[in-house]
Amino acid sequence: MNKHGKAIASNAAVVAGATLISRILGFVRDVIVAFALGAGLFADAFFVAFRIPNLLRRLFGEGSLTMAFIPVYSRIREEEGEEAAQAMARSAMIWLGVILTGITVLVELLASPLTMAIAPGFTKNPEQFRVTVDLVRICFPYAIFICSVALCMGILNSRNHFLAPALAPTVLNVALIGSALTGYFLGWNVAYAMAWGVLLGGVGQWLLQQPFLRRTGFTWRGAWSWRNKGVARMGLLMLPTVFGAAVYQINILLSTLLASFLPVGSVSYLYYADRLVQFPLGVFGIAVSTAALPSLAKLAARREMEEFDSALSASLGLTLFIALPSAAGLIALASPVIALLFERGAFSPEAVSATASALVAYSAGLPFIALSRPLVAAFYALEDTRTPVKIAAVCLVANVGLGVWLMQPMAHVGLALAVSFSSLLNFVLLFVLLSRKRGGRVMSFASCIKSLVLSAGVGVGAWFTASLHPWWLLLIPGWVVLYIAGGSLLRMEEARLFTAALGSRLRRRREGKA
Structure with a gap:
């Protein structure tokens, strides 16, 4: 390991x-x-x-x-x-x-x-x-x-x-x-x-x-x-990242602006769906990139580039191992999850259906959003803050263009799909340019296939049980266990990393209580 x-x-x-x-x-x-x-x-x-x-x-x-x-x-x-x-x-x-x-x-x-x-x-x-x-x-x-x-x-x-x-x-x-x-x-x-x-x-x-x-x-x-020369260097690196953050805020503003031209309720459907997608992304996706950046930065500073590539590959594999089943579960259980959380008072069954459709469209892009974060961290660890920002600007244009095109036939769902497509483009550009920068592969495709197959199995199983209330909710821990067990049977490094990390945290808690 x-x-x-x-x-x-x-x-x-x-x-x-x-x-x-x-x-x-x-x-x-x-x-x-x-x-x-x-x-x-x-x-x-x-x-x-x-x-x-x-x-x-x-x-x-x-x-x-x-x-x-x-x-x-x-x-x-x-x-x-x-x-x-x-x-x-x-x-x-x-x-x-x-x-x-x-x-x-x-x-x-x-x-x-x-x-x-x-x-x-x-x-x-x-x-x-x-x-x-x-x-x-x-x-x-x-x-x-x-x-x-x-x-x-x-x-x-x-x-x-x-x-x-x-x-x-x-x-x-x-x-x-x-x-x-x-x-x-x-x-x-x-x-x-x-x-x-x-x-x-x-x-x-x-x-x-x-x-x-x-x-x-x-x-x-x-x-x-x-x-201090280090502060001056940090300031130069910050300029593109601030611009990148501004691009992200502009992206949100423009998406809301486009949604305002759609029927009443469209902005709300997108807001509630995005909140659900941001939960696994915020808890797990950001966690991996936050943990990865210091390790990658130290390895880059020591010029241990083989170890750098190995650490990045592990970060990407772990991210995908978590993000793919999260996306599959949200897609399969979109309607019952939205109904459970929001269907009361003024939130009608029609609103549930519209929000669930947006959730499915957003969830398709969840793995790509999550995978982009460790890739951006890798660029920053190499002190290249300009490339991710240039790519973000390209994806901003793509998101707005696709949104304008897709919102005509698909209303708010088209805007959600535009976000997913632009997230895919962001990931592909980051991945290709970083692979060229490093002169080789930075991700295990065998692990990608295994995670995809296991996630598809979990998604299909959850979809068939989605109408069985309340069993669909009670079965979620079972799908998680089955997914991790499947990864272990396929001898996936990511499954071992995931279970080892959880085991380490539980041991520390027990030692702390003792």
């Missing part, structure tokens, strides 16, 4: 477990916020205000900063030693703090025109506009802390610690739940209470990382420089 693949699988299990907790807490948060804040003037004001620092997080903190930082930090640590790497990290944090503080001061001063640009319709209601401006001023400093958390994540992941960064979103969820309930039961304005909860959540996420940083031997006290 490849040692790097085993390490990636074990770390991915940590990230996946923490992400699962965060997603469950996120659902609880949505329920409680709906109860305490409801829908109306203050709710709209809060969601708009929270969206502004979240946009900065998505552009600079989430992914972009971490992916640019880890390869540079890992290379400096390998070539120049621990002190030089820590000095680079401190310098990066100083620069980050100065830049974000400057942006925050500007936002505090220009909150009114910024709110007018983001939500111009609010100007029709002076009270709503005033409240939104107030909430923007309270919420925005959150960006300083959450982007700093992204840098802490890069340091910890490079030092082979994944738990604290993966648990960080749970702190925000707890802070929002607590502030919403506190505001509601104490009779305060819930929107203002939650705005302060956002800021408290940002501080809490940053503080959570600090004891774990100290435990790994990192300290913020020590040498740093305004002219």
Whole structure:
């Protein structure tokens, strides 16, 4: 068993477990916020205000900063030693703090025109506009802390610690739940209470990382420089990744814009279907790429390229081993899953059918979206951030073009299919260009065929039982066990990696309790 693949699988299990907790807490948060804040003037004001620092997080903190930082930090640590790497990290944090503080001061001063640009319709209601401006001023400093958390994540992941960064979103969820309930039961304005909860959540996420940083031997006290070459290199690598994040946000915006031309309900069908696809993608797909990047970056820094290829192959195989049956299950059980989760109140059987059709179309692209993430991580580990961004721009054009073409005969399902087709194109381009860059195959096709055959079997079995309520739900753990057992019988490396990672986590929990 490849040692790097085993390490990636074990770390991915940590990230996946923490992400699962965060997603469950996120659902609880949505329920409680709906109860305490409801829908109306203050709710709209809060969601708009929270969206502004979240946009900065998505552009600079989430992914972009971490992916640019880890390869540079890992290379400096390998070539120049621990002190030089820590000095680079401190310098990066100083620069980050100065830049974000400057942006925050500007936002505090220009909150009114910024709110007018983001939500111009609010100007029709002076009270709503005033409240939104107030909430923007309270919420925005959150960006300083959450982007700093992204840098802490890069340091910890490079030092082979994944738990604290993966648990960080749970702190925000707890802070929002607590502030919403506190505001509601104490009779305060819930929107203002939650705005302060956002800021408290940002501080809490940053503080959570600090004891774990100290435990790994990192300290913020020590040498740093305004002219650190590593920070300059990180900045150059970040520019394309920020553009890539912007392309992704534009993609979402344009898809919503196209859906707005379709019959009423189309945007909602796509939203609910996408939420379900994002669950396995967020829990497992992101987990593998998050765990893979530090290992790939270290191997690239050491110029151990055979080991690099082996680790990447293991990451791709493990991703496909998880993503294919997830897609098959969602396709087979689309209608009963949607009905179970949403068919109540105003959500009619017709809405269930329309959303299920969108879910099937989205699920077809799930494996390609998941596989693209380790490939992008491999490019970043090689300090090539431009190629994935160029490909993302091409796929943006393809998605919009296909969406316009397919929405005519297929309505909202055509838009979902366009996303899946563009995801396939993204994967193919990334795979081909990386294979050329590495001069060989970066993925085992034998494992791909085995995963495909096993997933098809699971999908067919689940489809035949989909109408047997409630058996279809009770049989899901059985399909999971059968799939893993089938992989083990076929002697798939991915099945061994998956079971070894789960076994490792269970042993650690038992040892912790003991």
